[in-house]
Amino acid sequence: GAVVSQHPSRVICKSGTSVKIECRSLDFQATTMFWYRQFPKQSLMLMATSNEGSKATYEQGVEKDKFLINHASLTLSTLTVTSAHPEDSSFYICSASADRHYGYTFGSGTRLTVV
Amino acid sequence: GENVEQHPSTLSVQEGDSAVIKCTYSDSASNYFPWYKQELGKGPQLIIDIRSNVGEKKDQRIAVTLNKTAKHFSLHITETQPEDSAVYFCAARGGGTASKLTFGTGTRLQVTL
Numbered sequence: 577g578a579v580v581s582q583h584p585s586r587v588i589c590k591s592g593t594s595v596k597i598e599c600r601s602l603d604f605q606a607t608t609m610f611w612y613r614q615f616p617k618q619s620l621m622l623m624a625t626s627n628e629g630s631k632a633t634y635e636q637g638v639e640k641d642k643f644l645i646n647h648a649s650l651t652l653s654t655l656t657v658t659s660a661h662p663e664d665s666s667f668y669i670c671s672a673s674a675d676r677h678y679g680y681t682f683g684s685g686t687r688l689t690v691v
Numbered sequence: 692g693e694n695v696e697q698h699p700s701t702l703s704v705q706e707g708d709s710a711v712i713k714c715t716y717s718d719s720a721s722n723y724f725p726w727y728k729q730e731l732g733k734g735p736q737l738i739i740d741i742r743s744n745v746g747e748k749k750d751q752r753i754a755v756t757l758n759k760t761a762k763h764f765s766l767h768i769t770e771t772q773p774e775d776s777a778v779y780f781c782a783a784r785g786g787g788t789a790s791k792l793t794f795g796t797g798t799r800l801q802v803t804l
Contacts, residue, residue: 618796622793680792
């Protein structure tokens with residue numbers, strides 16, 4: 577079945593630094609990738625949608641200059657949290673889809689802690 | 692945009708009993724309705740999905756029903772087992788060219804011995 581690999585699974589960084597999270601589709605070409613944020617005991621909130629080779633579409637209220645998304649190939653998307661602050665601490669999850677008639681495969685998530 | 696409501700927020704059942712989780716959606720053009728199971732510290736795992744041209748789908752102990760007229764869909768788990776304990780999310784994909792999923796608020800299912 578479709579597999580999405582997300583790394584790192586956990587990361588701790590100092591306030592003011594940047595962190596990059598990778599999301600790879602291992603056995604299919606992901607034309608669209610999605611990035612979600614999940615706070616404890618809450619639902620998944622979509623941050624942005626990215627199509628390969630295009631600029632990401634950010635949801636309302638998500639700062640595009642703070643959360644940089646790159647989808648340079650059909651198998652890799654990255655989320656960079658720039659100038660991280662403690663309030664950015666959260667569980668970040670990526671999802672990939674081959675096309676809109678296909679299903680969605682989720683990564684295992686990244687626990688980001690900003691100290 | 693799409694709005695998905697999910698009930699109940701918590702559900703406790705005894706092992707062997709059935710569990711039902713219900714969701715409603717707002718966009719009548721929504722055409723795809725997946726259900727995910729999420730264990731602590733992990734990403735969501737698809738357990739079953741249904742498309743808008745189907746009213747019911749079953750996979751062993753898990754079934755999903757869809758009522759397009761009422762705009763609601765439900766997850767049914769029979770013969771529950773302790774390993775079914777997790778958080779379950781419903782989601783809906785809107786119509787048109789949009790491909791994003793909108794998630795419900797989640798149901799924490801606890802299966803007790």
